[in-house]
Amino acid sequence: MTRAPLGAPPSRKGTLRPEDEPVQTTGPRLGERIMAAVNRDPRTAPHGTRNDALLAAVLAAAAVCVCLFTDEARRPDALGWTLLLTAHAPVVWRRRRPLLVLAGVAALIVPYHALDNNHLAPTPAAYVALYTVAVTGRPLRTILTGVTGVAVSTSVMLTVSTHQAVELLRISGWIIAVLFCGIDVRYYREYVRAIVERAEKAERTREEEARRRVAEERLRIARDLHDLLAHTITLIGVQTSVAAHVLAADPERLDRETVAKSLDDIAETCRTARGELRTTLEVLREHGLPDARGPLPGLDGLPDLVAAARLAGARVDQDLRVRTDPPPVVGAAAYRIVQEALTNAVRHAGPRPAVRLRLYDEPGALRVSVTDDGTGPTPGGPAGFGLIGMRERARSVGGTLDAGPRPDGGFEVTAALPLTMGKGTV
Template identity: 40%
Template sequence: MLLDAAAAAFLTCLAAYATLDPPGPAFTGPVGVVWLAAAATGLPIAVRRHRPLPVLAVVTTAAAVATATGVIGLGIIAVSWFPVVLALYTAATAAGRVTSLIALAGALTAPAVTIPWLYTRTGVTSADAAASEVALWWQVELAVTVVLLLAAWTAGRLIRWRRSLQAEAAGRLARDAVAEERLRIARELHDIVGHSLSLIAVKATVANHIAEQRPDESRAALLTIEKTSRSALTEIRRLLDVLRADDDPAELAPSPGIAQLPDLVAGLGTAGPRIELDVDSAAELPVAVDVTVYRIVQESLTNVMKHADAARCRVCVRVDGGRVRIEVCDDGRGRRSPGRPGGQGLIGMRERVSMYGGRLSTGPRPEGGFRVAAEIPYATTEEAA
């Protein structure tokens, strides 16, 4: 990266300047040696993100050798260890806990050994510093270097910990999204397949019983079975196309809604309860709410066909003041599958209604029969604006 390359060049020049013009006695050897030592400690920083641990090992070794041989600025030794500080930070963010602790131990040991040894070998004291410069104490030089290294390592570990929390949160969001998508697909498949197969089963039973006595009605029931099975296959193919598509497919048929409720009732045929449909067809609903209303009515009618043994059924859909009210009543037995009180159909309806903060109530009617009532709030165009 350009930023790392610029940092490497800056640290190299800074280390060379600190060595050539330090507060204490300057290095008296060839200038080329100074630049070689500065390059050895600074230039590897350019690739610190790609090879954090090897870079840390190289710059730590180079800084330790430069310190031990005196190719360093006395009085501001910490400046020549800046590349080690940056490399240690990078290693702490990239490595695991044990590896980062080993890296920290190595980075601390190097100055702890070489800085006191340099002062002892050269015999430098505070008196060797100019009056306007800082005092020369190896304890201060070592303390500054150690504090910088510890701060860099701590910051790196904190950054790694924060990234770990963010990754866990992102993972949870991804898992929740997958679970929600599976639930949505399960609801759609249940609504499509459950309704169609239930209707096919009812019509097949009717056709079987009246095949000889009333052949015309039997043929009508078989025709309904054919249409229903074809419609179910079409909807399943449409759902699979949506799942396979990389983006939103533009040529899919529109999702069913209030406008398709008359077709839904007509598809049930005459071999069942007489269905009275009272729908506010002029209402304009958000697409998702429109589909939800359709699916709730569809599931309610499926249950009427399967369980109610009803003669009449009334479906009422009203839209008023940002709310959709749905009511499906029949005059049947007034109970639903006692062996399965928590069937997938009712669960699916509750999930759909709860997504919008709505309410769903189901149960027998006092005068006989069964009632499904739902209320779904939604944002109107004016409220959304």
């Protein structure tokens, strides 16, 4: 006999864990089936014709039994049997043409009753036809049909026997009960259908809302990654160019201190970008916390952006006059707009561009303005997502943004962000 090695997982042979146990599946119970049949519209029920054919056969068999075992004095003759059995045939099509089926049944059982045959035998078929009209038609039509049926039947019975006519009026309460039962079932089905439609509409609304939030979150992440990577890659490119220029300008008089400083700046930029990228990726992994978005950048990070732009060679003149703290999402939008505007100035405005950054608040709005003396993006060059992203940033908090060349040269980005509302995502 061999033993399992120490620390090996125990064999599952002969052992059944709870998650391995077979699931006992049971079909719907009888009560559930009955309620499903009641709630279902008879005109759209599956196998309706087949079921109605079986129903007609059962009703015909019951009518024959009633005639054979009750009231022998009124047992039908050959004509009576023909009328009785033929009166059950239209029941097969009761779902398709309820009124025509009722008319056909009445046309056959009226002469049957006029011949004074067994009056109880065709009653179930007549009630089924009446119920079908009530459950599929409008209430007014149902009531008029019932009144007409009682009036015609009473008139026919008066020609046979006044006593039978009075007896028919006495039992007409059953006709009224069948009609109102059909009306009640119709209203109940409409009520159930309305509940189901509302539930389906609510489910569709929830799905659309979920898709909208996913789309907004993807757009937000795309903007964040674009702003982060574009800014970082631009700074790294400029700093690398500085180091390459120093190395190639005069190899005999190599300025090691300048090269080392450029490399240190590149390393610091990479560390900062790695931290921001990690924050963005952590947000993506927080499946259970849809509102967890990590720390939002704010206006307190603008000096670092200005310092990074100056390090890349831009001559930045800043004028920051904000007296009130904006909502976090508004501050984050302003930060990203300034970040993208400075990145574009460093990338497109030429060497050592003069950039002016103005940020101030006024009643109800935060104003952002970034101007430079360069030429802006190269006409006909590849289209980017920077300007689109800035406009989306502004719209996400209910603000506006304009960007374009200035009349006297250079490029200008201006934005107005509301201070009283911070709706949207950043």
